[in-house]
Amino acid sequence: MLGYRTFFIAILLAALAGGGYWYTHQENGLPDGFARGNGRLETERVDIASKFSGRISELLVTEGEMVAAGQVVARLDATEITAQLREAEAAVVQAQEALNEALALQSQRESELVLADQEMHRAETLGEKGFASGETLDRRRSERATAAAALASAKAGIARARAAIEARKATVERIKADLTEFEIAAPIAGRVQYRLAEPGEIVSAGGKIVTMLDLKRVYMTIYLPTRDAGRIAYGAEARLIFDAAPQYVIPARVTFVAAEAQFTPRYVETESERDKLMFRVKVSIPAEILDGYERIVKGGLPGIAVVRTVEDLPWPDEYAVNLPPRDA
Structure with missing residues (x-):
């Protein structure tokens, strides 16, 4: 008698477990291999x-x-940055004038060096003939060395002037870039x-200053139990149906599955407890599908998302893609 009772209880428990599984997967007409969650349409904010x-x-x-x-x-x-730009442009003109002065000074120093060369060579020639003293020769050589140093300094001044021009121009470009901001x-x-x-x-x-909605990045967030979330692959096909227009079925894909369970304060170890954990799943509408619907896309619309958890299963007829007209 006890054996029959034990057998009966086992059958009842199996029936209850099977009924729960059937309820989870069939209550909305979903065959095994599909999962369903409720959510609201969301758009990325910028x-x-x-x-x-x-x-x-x-x-x-x-x-x-x-x-x-x-x-x-x-x-x-x-107003203020425009004034800074005019000041920087004026500084470029000043740097250009400084370069012109440096070039003119270089020409002057070159002429002085030519003269010093001539005077030194003349003193050397006279010295060889005994008509110029050693003191005079030394003075001419010193004058020549001074003229060469002055020319070198003038050339360095030209390099500094050109560098100053580049620096002033860079300042102008920076201010112009800032002005565009x-x-x-x-x-x-x-x-x-x-x-x-x-x-x-x-x-x-x-x-x-302004918050915008990116109507090319539209998705619905749903929560699925461990059994379903663990079977979902990234990129898995999905379908979205909104309460406001249940006659339309929008194709989508899974783009995110949370790495940690939601709605639970601690890690659990038993299988029954693990099966109650819910994972956040993001189901996104591809950007190419959204072309032409920008004016009717609205965040916050409630609806459902049906996700295919087993690849290549045929979709039930009621979830065949049916897009609204683009001029709706």
């Missing part, structure tokens, strides 16, 4: 910040507006989410 501190003179976009990559969204007051452009194409500052406000270096 904060546009100022490289320099300054006063905002113009803010050219509004919240919800679509902007193109490279489009100017704000300008800082550039006073026109703050969108690094990507997307939608403006928030205006974080207004014209007339002073922002610090690195201060955020």
Whole structure:
């Protein structure tokens, strides 16, 4: 009698375990090899910040507006840096004039050296004939050496003047590069989410001015149990269906699986406890799929993601890709 009772209990436990497995994988019409999670559509945020501190003179976009990559969204007051640029350009002109003076001085020193050479050779010739004293010859040779040193100094002055010109030009180029940063452009194409500052406000270096949404990087975050998360491969195919438009099925791919379980304060050792752990999974819509849908993509839309955990399994008919019209 005891044996029958034990046998009955074993069958009941097996039925319950199988029923739980069936419920997990079949309650939504999903065959084995597919997993499902709930989530909301999310888009990557891009904060546009100022490289320099300054006063905002113009803010050219509004919240919800679509902007193109490279489009100017704000300008800082550039009065001070424009004055610095004019000063640096004037310094280049001064350095050029200094170079001209150095070149003229070189010509003068070359002429003086030629004369000193002639005087020295003349004194040497006269000295050989006994018409010039040794003192005179020494003086001419000293004058010649002084003229040569003066020429060398003039040539060094030319090198310094040319280096000064390059330095001044580099300063001009740096200020011009900084000046371009006073026109703050969108690094990507997307939608403006928030205006974080207004014209007339002073922002610090690195201060955020606008937050944008990158509509080419759209994903849904879901949580799956250990059994499913462990079977998912990076790049696995998925399907997204949104509550607002359940008739459409959007293709996607797994781009992230968390390395650690969520919703649990400690590591657990038993199999039953491990099976309750949930892992965060990111399912992203490919950028090429999003082309033409930028105006209808909205963050926060709730829906479901169905992920294929076994490669090459055929998708059920109800999850066949069905995209909305691009002019919707």
